[in-house]
Amino acid sequence: MPRNEPFWNPYRFVPVKSDNAERKRPLTCEKFAAGSFSGEIVCSLVNLSPLFIGSNSQATSRPFLLSKKNNKPMIPGSSLKGMFRSLVELVGGGCSAISTRGVTPEGLQSCSDNTRLCVACRMFGMMGRGSNAMVLKGKVSIGDALLVQGEGRTKGMNVYLGSPKLTHTAFYQSPNGKVDGRLRKFYFHQPARQDLLTEPTGKAADSKWQIQALPPSPDNRFEFKIQFQNLTPDEYSVLLYVIALENQVSVSIPQEKGGPLTYSGPMRHKVGYAKSLGGGTCRITIESVIQLPHPKERFSSLTSSKLVLEGEALLREISEKTAIYHDDSSLTMQKLRTMLVWSDEDNREFRFPDYYWFKDGGHSQIALKPV
Numbered sequence: 001m002p003r004n005e006p007f008w009n010p011y012r013f014v015p016v017k018s019d020n021a022e023r024k025r026p027l028t029c030e031k032f033a034a035g036s037f038s039g040e041i042v043c044s045l046v047n048l049s050p051l052f053i054g055s056n057s058q059a060t061s062r063p064f065l066l067s068k069k070n071n072k073p074m075i076p077g078s079s080l081k082g083m084f085r086s087l088v089e090l091v092g093g094g095c096s097a098i099s100t101r102g103v104t105p106e107g108l109q110s111c112s113d114n115t116r117l118c119v120a121c122r123m124f125g126m127m128g129r130g131s132n133a134m135v136l137k138g139k140v141s142i143g144d145a146l147l148v149q150g151e152g153r154t155k156g157m158n159v160y161l162g163s164p165k166l167t168h169t170a171f172y173q174s175p176n177g178k179v180d181g182r183l184r185k186f187y188f189h190q191p192a193r194q195d196l197l198t199e200p201t202g203k204a205a206d207s208k209w210q211i212q213a214l215p216p217s218p219d220n221r222f223e224f225k226i227q228f229q230n231l232t233p234d235e236y237s238v239l240l241y242v243i244a245l246e247n248q249v250s251v252s253i254p255q256e257k258g259g260p261l262t263y264s265g266p267m268r269h270k271v272g273y274a275k276s277l278g279g280g281t282c283r284i285t286i287e288s289v290i291q292l293p294h295p296k297e298r299f300s301s302l303t304s305s306k307l308v309l310e311g312e313a314l315l316r317e318i319s320e321k322t323a324i325y326h327d328d329s330s331l332t333m334q335k336l337r338t339m340l341v342w343s344d345e346d347n348r349e350f351r352f353p354d355y356y357w358f359k360d361g362g363h364s365q366i367a368l369k370p371v
């Protein structure tokens with residue numbers, strides 16, 4: 001993490017592509033354009049490191065959220081939506097849904113006019129602020145991920161999640177050296193600790209609590225569905241990309257001493273809590289895509305029917321539609337790959353500096369190691 005230390009900070013900031021989110025009138029049912037996409041994506045999810053989704057409990061031992069349908073661990077669709085939305089904001093160039101007031105450039109401020117929306121608000125909806133705020137329902141809806149295979153047995157793990165040290169501004173700087181809201185936070189995966197989360201030590205151990213996390217197991221498999229309506233080709237492409245990501249990337253991270261660290265492997269998602277402790281790494285796989293015909297054709301013709309993409313045809317669809325992002329070597333995409341790569345060769349130690357490190361005035365200007 002900080003320079004001159006052997007360990008790495010669990011998170012980094014990825015710079016946005018542009019200071020201006022492109023805004024457009026959203027395509028709605030009434031203004032149906034030829035060539036738009038509607039249908040459903042079926043996804044499976046397997047956690048590769050301990051996963052924890054909390055229920056509303058302040059108990060010292062916090063249970064995993066259970067589904068009322070099967071009484072097994074579940075991941076709410078709202079958690080998945082938040083994760084996909086923030087990826088669309090970064091990859092597709094959307095507004096900043098969480099405004100960092102005063103420091104976010106004008107062109108990146110949250111959308112507030114429902115006739116001029118960025119890609120993320122067109123897809124996932126817009127929630128205006130204030131008393132006469134406009135609200136627009138999105139064109140993408142995501143269901144809860146339910147455990148469809150395995151028992152989902154959880155295990156007690158001790159955690160301590162400190163609050164971010166916002167006062168240490170040296171950790172929050174854009175490439176231009178300013179703290180200016182042009183950054184998005186991502187947590188590194190921690191392949192070296194796949195089964196357990198980082199145990200709190202020192203002063204942090206005094207404030208630890210226990211969570212019932214789901215350890216990684218090939219037996220457990222979740223499934224969820226994503227419904228989409230009237231997506232333009234660009235919106236459909238970015239949706240497929242943020243779900244599928246990339247199966248093979250190679251990244252190179254400069255070191256203070258010696259040659260760069262190089263890792264290769266697939267890009268993976270991070271879901272739920274305890275991300276800084278190594279938790280939440282998930283493999284999400286698109287199992288099938290169902291495309292529905294134009295709404296007018298849906299009822300008027302017997303010949304038009306839905307198109308189900310699976311196997312080879314599905315892989316071809318994903319690879320064609322997401323090629324534009326695979327070929328994108330912008331700084332944003334390079335850094336995103338660096339953050340999301342899941343590589344067996346990655347044995348870095350990730351942790352926050354402790355209480356005393358922040359207390360030491362001599363550390364006030366020490367920035368993070370470059371990635």
Ligand SMILES: [Zn+2]
Nearest residue numbers: 095111118121
């Ligand atoms: Zn927006």
